[in-house]
Amino acid sequence: MNIRWYGSTAVRVLCGMGVLMSPAWADDGGKPLYRISKMVPIGAPDHWDLLTVDAASHRVYVAHGDRVTVVDGQSGALIGQVQGYAGGTHGVALVPAMGRGYTDDGDAGVAGSFDLKTLRPLKSIKAESDADAISYDPVTGHVFVVDSDPGKITVIDPRTDRVLATLDGGGKLEISAVDGAGKVYINGEARREILRVDARTSTIDARWPIPDCESPHGIAVDAKALRIFSSCANKVMVVVDGHTGKQLASLPIGARTDGAAFDPVTRRAFSSNGDGSLTVVGEQGPSGYAVLGTVTTMLGARTMTVDPGTGRLYLVAADTTLNESADPKDYRHRYRVAPGSAKLLFLDRN
Numbered sequence: 001m002n003i004r005w006y007g008s009t010a011v012r013v014l015c016g017m018g019v020l021m022s023p024a025w026a027d028d029g030g031k032p033l034y035r036i037s038k039m040v041p042i043g044a045p046d047h048w049d050l051l052t053v054d055a056a057s058h059r060v061y062v063a064h065g066d067r068v069t070v071v072d073g074q075s076g077a078l079i080g081q082v083q084g085y086a087g088g089t090h091g092v093a094l095v096p097a098m099g100r101g102y103t104d105d106g107d108a109g110v111a112g113s114f115d116l117k118t119l120r121p122l123k124s125i126k127a128e129s130d131a132d133a134i135s136y137d138p139v140t141g142h143v144f145v146v147d148s149d150p151g152k153i154t155v156i157d158p159r160t161d162r163v164l165a166t167l168d169g170g171g172k173l174e175i176s177a178v179d180g181a182g183k184v185y186i187n188g189e190a191r192r193e194i195l196r197v198d199a200r201t202s203t204i205d206a207r208w209p210i211p212d213c214e215s216p217h218g219i220a221v222d223a224k225a226l227r228i229f230s231s232c233a234n235k236v237m238v239v240v241d242g243h244t245g246k247q248l249a250s251l252p253i254g255a256r257t258d259g260a261a262f263d264p265v266t267r268r269a270f271s272s273n274g275d276g277s278l279t280v281v282g283e284q285g286p287s288g289y290a291v292l293g294t295v296t297t298m299l300g301a302r303t304m305t306v307d308p309g310t311g312r313l314y315l316v317a318a319d320t321t322l323n324e325s326a327d328p329k330d331y332r333h334r335y336r337v338a339p340g341s342a343k344l345l346f347l348d349r350n
Contacts, residue, residue: 032296033350036346040071055308056096064089086108091145091175099115110126132146133146137178137182143157144156144178175260182199185219216232220270226243228240237260248289257273264308272304276299278313301317303315314344315344322335
């Protein structure tokens with residue numbers, strides 16, 4: 001790695017891949033790129049996972065323990081809960097045209113549909129064990145449930161709430177994202193790869209190795225340029241060409257990432273990191289990318305989503321206390337969540 005200094009700014013050129021490190025602050029008076037503009041208490045349960053936003057209504061849906069918590073993404077008002085998932089929810093997908101949403105019960109190995117107006121659960125649909133992330137493909141109208149540990153992908157038709165197909169990913173999988181043109185991208189954790197699913201045929205039509213990425217978790221898609229961003233446990237984000245599968249960049253991020261997002265207006269990608277940081281990535285030419293800044297969030301704020309209309313970012317965190325008896329390397333048990341302190345963070349651009 002070459003490090004060149006320009007005044008007070010370090011610029012790193014990584015392996016000839018056109019990756020630059022920019023300052024951690026915006027150019028306008030030294031302000032961070034984003035700020036926490038609101039914290040909305042969502043209370044117990046004291047654990048959470050992925051979240052998504054409906055761009056039309058600006059409602060934010062948070063997989064929140066045994067339920068999905070719904071928050072007005074503008075006012076911060078708590079709208080309601082989708083309850084009845086004792087084994088724990090992990091993902092949320094929305095099908096606004098049908099007035100329906102989907103979540104999961106990971107322990108039970110099922111997906112569950114619910115009414116977007118009443119938030120009433122509708123049907124339980126058998127998936128596989130450890131049902132986890134969920135994505136909706138607008139081209140086919142199908143829902144894709146990632147069954148993480150067994151490495152399966154359950155394809156559901158929302159018109160009937162029936163399983164159309166179950167795909168074998170070949171090992172443990174993580175989070176998924178869609179490009180809006182009929183392709184679903186899934187992080188292959190076991191094999192350090194990105195799987196591409198053709199939604200029209202319900203087949204895995206590409207597997208792209210990402211050897212620089214240990215345990216890929218968060219994933220986001222730039223649908224216009226067709227770039228895939230995967231955030232990795234070894235504190236890097238890799239950028240992959242969605243046409244060819246070629247890796248274009250590897251960028252430093254914070255620790256314990258579990259989420260990624262892409263803002264189509266600012267053309268920025270993000271990694272939400274459990275160490276209490278948000279890494280902001282921007283374009284540098286057609287195939288170059290740079291870390292534009294690191295924003296302080298809250299410890300444990302590891303998952304995120306973005307409202308593509310407003311550019312507002314949403315993360316979930318809670319108040320924590322240090323667990324002195326835990327191994328310092330055991331991050332999962334190193335901190336205790338203060339009971340009932342979970343909150344939805346609103347982050348806006350400065």
